[in-house]
Amino acid sequence: MSDMSLWSIFINACLINNFVLAYFLGICPFMGVSGKLSNAVRMGAAVSFVMLIASMCAFAINLLLQWINAPYLQLISYIVVIASTVQLVEMFIKKFSPALFRALGIFLPLITTNCAILGLALFQTNRGYNFVESISFALGAGAGFTLALVLMAGVREKLALADVPQLLKGTAVSLMVAGILSMTFMGFAGLGS
């Protein structure tokens, strides 16, 4: 149980403590892939969906582990569940929407090693959120993740056309952009509480 309202939790996860810009989680697959806006939106949507499911599963697993008194199995069980969830989502999408599957392409398997999803499960457990709070947290985190990714992709698209000095080309300038974005998001501190 947390002392924060559901709305506070959502805003916090989405804006104030954005997973990408405040915790550095989830930039792993994105930095390595092209900075296209459409990819960012799709990736964000996929991650949000997996986050929601992973959050519910993490809550259930935590209850189970507490019941059998085996807290040391937490990390392994989370990883296994996340990997399985991604696999299931991939099969599900492949079957019901081949077009979407083709569009998402390589992003789906990449989500497994996405730090943001595991981070979500761990933070939610550490802060002791109950079920509804966890859902709110997952939704906020997914929304924030998508937002950050879309913003960065938009800027990178423009940067690709700009005259960037050779030394800064590639990751270096992306990191600078991320730094500036992170600072702007700090302006949201105090919102919603």
Added chain:
Amino acid sequence: MRTSNLATKVINIPVVKAESQSTNEFIKGLWQQNPIFVQVLGMCPTLAVTNSAVNAFVMGVATLFVLLMSNIMVSSLRTFIPRQVRIATYVLIIATFVTVVDYLIQAFSLEVHKALGAFISLIVVNCLILGRAEAFASRNTVNKSIQDALGMGLGFTLALLSLGIIREVLGQGSLFTIQVMPDNFEHWIILLLPGGGFFTLGLLLIVFNWIQQRQNRRIAGKDHE
């Protein structure tokens, strides 16, 4: 041939030595097709705790430990694990040692564990460890795997440490909690915030890019002779 130079670990700059490149370097270059991206990616979950040198150091050492132990285990079991389930098995092994290091840190110092929190557990999604298990430990002897892990882990720790030192010295005026900056030094607080972490990392990358450019120019210069 162990190149434990910091630059080559963080970014796979092809350091051309007099003797021919051994298989070790070759595999590294092969897997790390985007060396800068992959190596930087390996640091991503750990960046959040590099705002002090102590935290960065402990994080680096923890990663080194996990890398070492999982390399040893993957290497010793490499003939036993069939190809189809190798990734799942590697992840299982890595998660085990991350759990182990989590408890070890807790037993060693509650203070440090509180400061690092969930980020210790996030070592398990560090692409570097899975990458080394897949690319190296699964195809080499235990001895070589140990060497590889130590080299990579050390380079990683040094990279994190450089980040942590810059952020702490300029952001807090201290180094490993000992004041090093004069009293009237205005702390660059921005470096302690996440944005500062991005900036510092970007800055380090620029430095390495510059080093790489110079080396490439020198090699090109030699070729012309």
Added chain:
Amino acid sequence: MNTQARTGNRVVYLKMYRSLVGVGTLCGIIIVLVYQFTAPIIRENKDIALEHSIFKILPNAATKKSYYFSDTGNFMISESTGQTDVIYAAYDDRQQLVGFAIPAQGMGYQDTIELLYAYEPITQTIIGMVVLQSRETPGLGSRIEDDPAFFRNFEALDVSLNANQTELKNRLETVKPRKKAELWQIDSITGATISSNAVGNILQQSTSHWLPTIKQHYEDFEFGH
């Protein structure tokens, strides 16, 4: 040909199964061993840290007892160490109740803040506060842990109950630095508004939750009850 392929498949499945189960068991054993080895050390460290904190904010205390609020509507002595939602009653060497050390937590700027505060029932004030865990911005929010001016807020913080003894007479308020005018206000730290507000909120929530109940069941805390 078909049977050959089928047996071939079966062998592969067996190998996969064997390796996953084998590795899984091995990993399980490693984790359990390390857990068993470190658990007592960790528990002891935690107990020592907690006692240290309690005696820091309640200096006159000689012994402490942990209590939890049972379903029967009484405070009972807590036997197990892992119990959540416990409060600590401190007694001096004449076995008189000196005060309570109550743990509380809530969301700060970066992450959860855990603190322990000392409540003196006779004066109905908070007489001390210590932060157990925080991951606030170093140099800014982290000043809630060691800023002496901030701690002066908690030397006589008024938390008296209203006439019905059901809630606090005056809501705890966090105000701008040096603007504290009433005994139930807390001066925030310049540059750490959010973290200071968080501390105020945490205390407000915790006192509203515990103090009326403690008042109602005061006799449960008699030494030797």
